[in-house]
Amino acid sequence: MQIKPILSALRRHKAGTILIALQIALTLAIVCNALFIVHERLDRVNRPTGMNESNVVAVQNLYVGSPSTYVPLMKTDIQAIRSMPGVEDAYVTNAFPLRRGGWSTSIQTKPDGTKNGVQSALYFGDEHTLATLGVKLIAGRNFSASEVTAFERDQQPVPAQVIVTKALAEKLFPGESALGKTVYYVKGRPSIIIGIVEKLTVPWIDADFIDNVSIMPLFFNSSYQHFVVRAKQGQQDAVYKSIANTLYGVSRMRVLPERYGVRTFDMVRKDAYEADRGMAVLMSVVCGVLLAITAAGIVGLSSFWVGQRRKQIGVRRALGARRSDILSYFMTENFLIALSGVVVGVVLALGMNQWMFTQFEMERLSFTYVLVGVVILLGLGQAAVFAPALRASRVSPVEATRSV
Amino acid sequence: MFGYYLELALRSLRRSRALTALMIIAIALGIGASMTTLTVLHVLSGDPLPGSSGSIFIPRFDPRDKDGFEPSVALPTQVTWIDGNNLLKARRAQRQVLMVGGAAPVQPDDPAIDPFIVPARYATADFFAMFQTPFRYGQPWGAAEDESRARVAVIGAELNDRLFHGENSVGRTVRAGGVDLRIIGVLNPWRPSPHFFDLTVGSYGSSEDLLVPLSTARSQLLPRNGGISCWGKGSSDEANMESAECTWLQFWVQLHGAAEVAAYRQFLDGYVAEQLKSGRFQRPVNTDLPDVMRFLDEQHVVPSDARLQVWLSLGFFVVCLVNTVGLMLAKFMRRAGEVGVRRALGASRRSVFMQLLTEAAIVGLAGGVLGLGVALLGLSIIRMQPGAAAQLAHLDLAMLGMTFVVSILAALAAGMLPAWRVCRIAPALQIKSQ
Numbered sequence: 105m106q107i108k109p110i111l112s113a114l115r116r117h118k119a120g121t122i123l124i125a126l127q128i129a130l131t132l133a134i135v136c137n138a139l140f141i142v143h144e145r146l147d148r149v150n151r152p153t154g155m156n157e158s159n160v161v162a163v164q165n166l167y168v169g170s171p172s173t174y175v176p177l178m179k180t181d182i183q184a185i186r187s188m189p190g191v192e193d194a195y196v197t198n199a200f201p202l203r204r205g206g207w208s209t210s211i212q213t214k215p216d217g218t219k220n221g222v223q224s225a226l227y228f229g230d231e232h233t234l235a236t237l238g239v240k241l242i243a244g245r246n247f248s249a250s251e252v253t254a255f256e257r258d259q260q261p262v263p264a265q266v267i268v269t270k271a272l273a274e275k276l277f278p279g280e281s282a283l284g285k286t287v288y289y290v291k292g293r294p295s296i297i298i299g300i301v302e303k304l305t306v307p308w309i310d311a312d313f314i315d316n317v318s319i320m321p322l323f324f325n326s327s328y329q330h331f332v333v334r335a336k337q338g339q340q341d342a343v344y345k346s347i348a349n350t351l352y353g354v355s356r357m358r359v360l361p362e363r364y365g366v367r368t369f370d371m372v373r374k375d376a377y378e379a380d381r382g383m384a385v386l387m388s389v390v391c392g393v394l395l396a397i398t399a400a401g402i403v404g405l406s407s408f409w410v411g412q413r414r415k416q417i418g419v420r421r422a423l424g425a426r427r428s429d430i431l432s433y434f435m436t437e438n439f440l441i442a443l444s445g446v447v448v449g450v451v452l453a454l455g456m457n458q459w460m461f462t463q464f465e466m467e468r469l470s471f472t473y474v475l476v477g478v479v480i481l482l483g484l485g486q487a488a489v490f491a492p493a494l495r496a497s498r499v500s501p502v503e504a505t506r507s508v
Numbered sequence: 509m510f511g512y513y514l515e516l517a518l519r520s521l522r523r524s525r526a527l528t529a530l531m532i533i534a535i536a537l538g539i540g541a542s543m544t545t546l547t548v549l550h551v552l553s554g555d556p557l558p559g560s561s562g563s564i565f566i567p568r569f570d571p572r573d574k575d576g577f578e579p580s581v582a583l584p585t586q587v588t589w590i591d592g593n594n595l596l597k598a599r600r601a602q603r604q605v606l607m608v609g610g611a612a613p614v615q616p617d618d619p620a621i622d623p624f625i626v627p628a629r630y631a632t633a634d635f636f637a638m639f640q641t642p643f644r645y646g647q648p649w650g651a652a653e654d655e656s657r658a659r660v661a662v663i664g665a666e667l668n669d670r671l672f673h674g675e676n677s678v679g680r681t682v683r684a685g686g687v688d689l690r691i692i693g694v695l696n697p698w699r700p701s702p703h704f705f706d707l708t709v710g711s712y713g714s715s716e717d718l719l720v721p722l723s724t725a726r727s728q729l730l731p732r733n734g735g736i737s738c739w740g741k742g743s744s745d746e747a748n749m750e751s752a753e754c755t756w757l758q759f760w761v762q763l764h765g766a767a768e769v770a771a772y773r774q775f776l777d778g779y780v781a782e783q784l785k786s787g788r789f790q791r792p793v794n795t796d797l798p799d800v801m802r803f804l805d806e807q808h809v810v811p812s813d814a815r816l817q818v819w820l821s822l823g824f825f826v827v828c829l830v831n832t833v834g835l836m837l838a839k840f841m842r843r844a845g846e847v848g849v850r851r852a853l854g855a856s857r858r859s860v861f862m863q864l865l866t867e868a869a870i871v872g873l874a875g876g877v878l879g880l881g882v883a884l885l886g887l888s889i890i891r892m893q894p895g896a897a898a899q900l901a902h903l904d905l906a907m908l909g910m911t912f913v914v915s916i917l918a919a920l921a922a923g924m925l926p927a928w929r930v931c932r933i934a935p936a937l938q939i940k941s942q
Contacts, residue, residue, distance in 0.1 A: 119925065120834060123833055134823045134827065141816075168623045169686060328731075378893070382893060386817065393824075397533075397828060400534075401834050405834050408838030412841070464815070465812075
């Protein structure tokens with residue numbers, strides 16, 4: 105294939121050539137970055153919590169009325185839930201992963217340490233917590249029933265024993281085993297690490313200490329509680345449907361909010377990452393439509409070029425060019441234009457990413473995405489030009505003699 | 509002459525339907541996407557109190573101890589009970605309000621209705637006058653009720669519909685958080701967006717449905733809601749919130765004119781200096797007094813995703829325009845012969861140019877109409893999302909007009925280069941080759 109005649113022909117169609125190249129460049133820049141955003145968001149949406157998330161139901165509960173203490177109510181409720189037929193285990197807490205609300209504090213390794221400790225989320229629970237969440241204990245032991253105590257609103261949550269995540273343990277005691285070590289949630293009040301779990305994430309999705317969690321054997325005496333329930337295999341839906349009635353059966357003096365009242369963990373995850381999922385869908389749609397429009401534009405302009413050159417094509421055919429020569433002429437022409445487009449596009453894509461990096465705290469575009477975008481657009485160009493090129497190749501040599 | 513151009517344009521557009529449709533769709537998608545995202549951004553960054561937001565200010569200062577102090581650390585957006593009440597009692601502004609959010613369980617009299625939670629706000633009397641809350645029935649409480657910790661409440665339209673089927677419920681009772689409150693006012697639907705006066709309960713949350721005097725709410729310990737930030741020995745023990753070293757209340761003032769603002773700023777500096785001298789404050793005097801819009805701007809209330817979406821849809825629009833320029837070029841160049849004949853018969857370059865631009869304008873208009881449909885569809889999809897922020901996204905008249913103006917201008921701009929190219933062709937050359 106001779107490239108020189110194509111180039112000199114393109115020189116006579118500067119405006120159209122530049123427009124297609126520009127469109128391909130802009131499309132590449134936007135598609136690369138949009139795909140990268142999709143990838144980033146999907147990564148977040150599918151980020152593991154460390155829990156075994158199937159068969160888990162979460163209930164938000166607010167006690168109404170003003171009893172002197174809520175602890176007996178909590179204990180009655182949790183007993184009622186545990187004795188439901190489809191329930192394997194359950195516990196009562198202040199927060200769990202993806203709840204998007206909870207407690208956090210900074211932990212010290214010395215009794216009189218000042219600020220700048222290690223930030224950690226606090227989950228209250230009991231000896232049933234690990235089994236209900238389905239997290240893996242990798243060192244030490246679980247709480248025993250006798251270690252679980254209650255604390256009041258005017259007290260600080262400082263249990264004698266805690267279980268922490270591996271990530272938190274490594275930050276507190278880098279390079280050594282944290283098991284059996286003493287830490288301080290409040291100045292001068294020690295807690296001993298009795299167990300380490302493999303992974304559990306904080307309730308917030310944007311926290312920068314996402315894997316730092318402490319589980320405490322505590323009942324928090326307050327009207328606002330969450331029940332986390334593990335259903336038996338295949339019983340999740342039954343538990344999801346009947347748990348509100350079970351609780352109202354114990355007492356009607358409570359509110360389970362209409363929104364976020366009773367949720368399966370799938371729903372919890374969906375609610376937590378709603379905005380991210382929406383963004384990923386939007387970006388995918390934008391990419392799809394953009395590629396379609398660019399393809400349509402290439403088809404339109406190429407068809408026009410073919411129509412404009414019918415006579416020249418006829419002459420070439422009359423002089424001995426085969427159909428495949430004409431076909432490959434147009435294919436090559438498009439490839440050259442697309443190539444110049446993607447070269448500019450790669451620069452644009454990187455520039456755009458750099459700008460978004462500063463404006464929107466986006467990560468650096470990985471080169472794979474640029475490469476994927478380049479391949480997509482070159483392929484798209486070839487696919488789009490194929491139909492007009494095929495039509496060109498069918499121009500009969502007789503055209504050369506017409507209208508002379 | 510314009511009528512003639514119009515006829516020629518329509519005839520020409522009809523001749524190549526696919527190309528015309530492609531141009532219109534490209535413009536429509538570009539403009540539709542841009543208008544959708546711009547409307548969302550417009551709503552999210554809107555003025556929650558049109559007309560009076562420039563006179564509402566939030567005094568900011570730092571009551572925290574020296575621990576972790578750096579000059580660059582941002583000032584708190586909330587105040588402690590002590591400071592809030594000191595500033596409230598000083599009465600140095602025309603109006604001032606101290607408040608906190610809540611979530612109160614309401615127990616309806618009707619035993620058939622289960623208790624439910626309503627978002628509440630515990631505020632001082634100036635709340636209503638300052639934020640111009642619209643009353644349907646009754647009236648707000650005054651300083652006397654604040655003083656006497658009266659068990660009164662103003663309820664929102666939604667709660668009134670739910671409990672009293674929208675009737676005038678002034679004088680009746682609502683039982684919230686175990687306390688019987690006499691209803692003295694009912695609001696019309698009211699939802700300032702963003703929820704500027706307390707961002708800790710969500711930037712675009714729905715408005716509170718139960719308003720109770722702050723003094724009453726505190727004496728009855730109605731459940732609080734919202735952000736709380738403590739230092740030193742501060743703990744969020746509910747019974748001792750009044751003396752805790754925690755910021756948990758919002759304080760806003762209303763001031764008219766630069767002189768009043770300057771005077772209040774001076775008063776605020778004086779107050780902080782005084783507290784510093786007495787040893788209650790430890791950080792150097794650093795105050796600020798932003799108005800509503802500056803405050804919202806500084807708090808980065810508008811989600812960055814919304815801005816990102818606008819930029820992306822604008823980029824999308826540019827690609828659609830480039831696409832349209834290319835297609836118009838193809839379309840106009842195809843008619844070089846026709847243009848040659850018209851030029852040879854005496855049409856001036858100008859009139860040919862105008863005729864081609866008429867064609868472009870028609871494409872723009874059609875693109876605008878279709879784009880409006882795309883935008884309406886896009887907005888209705890956004891409203892279906894349960895996220896509170898986007899539910900307010902509606903196309904207003906200004907945006908509607910802008911859709912048409914922008915799409916016609918865009919199509920004209922896209923037609924400019926192709927039309928100019930065609931006009932430059934020497935008529936003799938075209939006629940010769942026929």
